[in-house]
Amino acid sequence: MGNLLSEWTSILMEFADSFEQYRDTLKSISIKEAALQQSRDQKKKLKDQIEKLEDSPTAIDRLNALKEQLKELEAFTEPDEVEMSNYKRIATREALYILLNGMHAMSSKTDIISTFGKYIVDELDTQPIKPGEERPAYQSTHRTKRIQDDAKHAIHEWKPDQAKLRRTLTSHHGHNPLIVKMNKELPPVPVALTDGETKQPSPSSSASASSNPSPSVSEQSVNLEKHHSLYKPDAVEKTTTTPSTTHHQPVFHPPAFMSPFSQPLNQENLYQFYQNYLPPKPYEEIRSALSPVFHEKKHDVGGFVLPTANPNFALNNTRDQE
Numbered sequence: 001m002g003n004l005l006s007e008w009t010s011i012l013m014e015f016a017d018s019f020e021q022y023r024d025t026l027k028s029i030s031i032k033e034a035a036l037q038q039s040r041d042q043k044k045k046l047k048d049q050i051e052k053l054e055d056s057p058t059a060i061d062r063l064n065a066l067k068e069q070l071k072e073l074e075a076f077t078e079p080d081e082v083e084m085s086n087y088k089r090i091a092t093r094e095a096l097y098i099l100l101n102g103m104h105a106m107s108s109k110t111d112i113i114s115t116f117g118k119y120i121v122d123e124l125d126t127q128p129i130k131p132g133e134e135r136p137a138y139q140s141t142h143r144t145k146r147i148q149d150d151a152k153h154a155i156h157e158w159k160p161d162q163a164k165l166r167r168t169l170t171s172h173h174g175h176n177p178l179i180v181k182m183n184k185e186l187p188p189v190p191v192a193l194t195d196g197e198t199k200q201p202s203p204s205s206s207a208s209a210s211s212n213p214s215p216s217v218s219e220q221s222v223n224l225e226k227h228h229s230l231y232k233p234d235a236v237e238k239t240t241t242t243p244s245t246t247h248h249q250p251v252f253h254p255p256a257f258m259s260p261f262s263q264p265l266n267q268e269n270l271y272q273f274y275q276n277y278l279p280p281k282p283y284e285e286i287r288s289a290l291s292p293v294f295h296e297k298k299h300d301v302g303g304f305v306l307p308t309a310n311p312n313f314a315l316n317n318t319r320d321q322e
Helices: 002-034 037-053 057-122 141-156 169-173 203-211 217-225 267-274 283-290 311-321
Strands: none
Touching: 002 057, 002 141, 037 057, 057 141, 057 169, 057 267, 169 267
16 A cells, blocks of 8 residues: 555656646746836836826926827837737636646546555455454455556556646647746856965956946846847847936837747747637536536445434434434
8 A cells, every 4th residue: 555655646746746837837927027017117107297297287298298108108018018918818728727637637546546545455354353362364465466556557557538638838849838947147156265365356357347347227127128028029139228318218128038948939829729729528518427417326335334324214213202
């Protein structure tokens, strides 16, 4: 029985992997929304300024300028927002399909473990003995070994019920195309210093530090946007920008969205994958198969019967009360 429980542990680990993919797929939504956060903050700031100037009769020109700026900003970011809305639905469907397919595999294999495991437990001798008696030697070793082997074979040869399965982008591509893994470069390992030795900056490092200043905040935001693009996802945008010093004239450069394999991700193909997608079987057919109303009479579990399950229990109880 311990070997079957070890198999069950492997099954749970497989489901944990599916659950991790489910989380990463949903997390990709927030990663892509981060690329739109800057423009959303700017729109919110403009709306707040417009609201403050609504009741000021002396700021008509300023108010009209802000409204025009907000209108241009909304028109510019509309393709990104629409693309984000479309992506949310694809990622949500993919994530839930991965989770539910994993649940189906886990529950089906767990059912195999529990079914075969009960037959192993059936071989446990529960016949009571009296003091001074020796319990008979266990005689079911070969039978339990056969049950164990049959259970493992059933698990390894298990195939999902195609009527209950849903196809996913992950199974179609062999990897999840919606998950973007950023490769983080680790800093160099510092050189160990001996006692009394102090680290002196080398002239070359000082020169390189002065020639390569740290990027500004605006440059960092542009670099961040280059990793996550929702605008024209089928093409890599090559833009060179300089930080803008004008406060009311923000420069927007749609970044390029790259797949985990550094290839442009054709997002239109992702949409077409789920368009006009029909379940393997109609819902009514699955409902009738799983509804207890249409099931045949089940076998009794055997063994003793509880008093409340005995049809004569209520009659005998009534007679005793009389």
